[in-house]
Amino acid sequence: MKTLGIHTKYFRFEGREKAMEGAEVLKADHGEMSIDHECIVIFIGVEKGDSESPSSVASQLASDTVKRASALNVETVVIYPYVHLTENPSTPRIALQVMDDLEQRLSQYLSVVRAPFGWYKAFDLSCLGHPLSEWSGRYIPGEEAEEAKAEEKEEGRKPSEFVRFVVVDLEGEDYEVNSEDFSQCPVFKKKQPVYKMLKQFVSNELGRAEDTGKRPKHIEYMQTHELVDYCDASEKGHYKWYPKGLLIQKLILDYAAQLAHEWGAFEMKNPIIIRGDHNVVGELMGEFHERDYQVDGGRGVCYLRYASDPLAFPFMQNTIFTHKQTPLKVYEEATCFRNEQEGEVSGLKRVRNFMMTDMHAACASNEEARKEYEILCLKFAELMNNIIARGRWVLGWEGTVGFFEENKDWLISIGKRMQVPAFFKLMPEMSHYFAIKNEYQAITDDKANVQVSTVQWDVKDGERFNIGYIDENGHKHPCPVIIHASSFGSIERTLCAILENIAIDAKRGIAPMFPLWLSPTQARIITVSDTFIPFAEELCNTISRYNIRVDIDDRDDTVGKKIRNGEKEWIPYLLVVGEKEKDSGNLSVRSREDRRQKEMTVDEFIGMINEKTEGMPFRPLPLPRLVSKHPIFYG
């Protein structure tokens, strides 16, 4: 629904002729009215999408209008149907429904005048012209008026209204805590460093994040290492990816796909535009905070995909599967757009366009769901340990008190098996679609946490979207549980967590570098002089054949300078070649990890790299193999 509001000195209108069949019957006054005092006129264009919930848009507009009227000290409001505000009008029936509803709501507080619907009307007004005298509005079904939101809050239905907090240690002992004195909990007196991280996470969740005022390290790294950067041709929160960053992104996606396939999912892909009048929008909008991007191709309002579910659910709904085929497992690389508020977007931690690696399992029973839930939890723990946060992470949980009590032992055992402490936030009732979900939180250098993976237990959407399996008798049953999981919550956040984790290394005197399989250049050949370039190229060919990204620094610099540059680029292995190597055929390998130089044969070197990257995806060099051919992207 689109609206235009005007604060006017007076307002007169007169119905002239019928514009359509469904026009309202004019009352005795022949649709004429003259208001000779200050009033508010609301021109209203009801849109197709509003049919999802006419009462929702009406309540929002009513609430805004009442506030506006009180601010302007006005007691009369005119409801004026004005279809020309939108290119995508609803049916007259819906529009009338909205007007009726609106009239009813407004008349509780104000004197309301209705202009007739479906007539060509003459009108006359005089806008007062002060800064608050004109305003436009856009309302989407599914949003609640702020009063309704406030009521909800009081009823304790908002996710922030958690009523119980439980900390669980590595042994599986649980401790109830509260926001006042959580720091007294004996768990935090334990020696293992992971409890310090847990405390940091709990205090971020319960209290205030510590204000370090520092720029996160990952932003510096993403630019200076030419991975990702701001894009001045786009808006904030949308980034450009340089070749090296893109390589890393694609390798992570390769890995996520590999993981999903091993799990038994098939990969599919949905569009990024969602029709505004499709029922998923109305059903799910409220759960994603309406931070949508609207797109108008001239055929009615559409939304850029704001989450994976609104398209993944229809996909599963339309898939026919039987009790022999459950759980139905799907995997998707889902590009999502969220029109985050100004000031919320920050580096790679919070962006407006991100790629999720999304997994769903539609399960036929709780038992089936439990099994999948466990498998995914343990799998993601490996990801956190091996790739993203190398032991510097903790587990957060959100769910209902009821689900927690019923499944306490099981939930706690999951964390125990992952060897990670956990923090539960529990609410009395479900506020979203999940009964329980966990969040894998990487702990960063600046005392913050970055949420990456998640596994969620959805008990609502099987039924709501009629996603179900066919039983032995040919009857369809909605799935009682759908597991939602995201291996790499988003690629952007994954990269953020990896970079922040590297920053912690650097601070502790460990050489900062990417995991070998993600290093854009895994090995660089450094020639002692340009006479060895042909030999270097030959060597490069040999090594490259074994799926190793190796380039050659052929620039006219001293060996010392080239080493320095290679180290600054975090290249794991630097191979200096000169007379000695040419004669012996051996390599002089400088390893960044242990800061040592070793002599080994070419085969030994290849074997070592292959062994260290075994099972991980591979892609070739993102830039020309001769370093002299690399352009400068950042500085």
Add this chain to the structure above:
RNA sequence: GCUGGCGUAGCUCAGUGGUAGAGCAGUUGAUUUGUAAUCAACUUGUCGGGGGUUCAAGUCCUCUCGCCAGCUCCA
């Protein structure tokens, strides 16, 4: 959105009212180098943008844009 901070060369930054600078990077030349910076010369500017104060503004005022931090929320 609100509060605070920052914005000067491709990068990192100095410049507190009086001729726009340094280091790195880049280009050219010399050098042919053995494990974290070879030497020299040269190039590089809408001082984020608009407006104002002033004889004079990178510097002071004002508006605006961008970035960062916090509030809030999430993947």
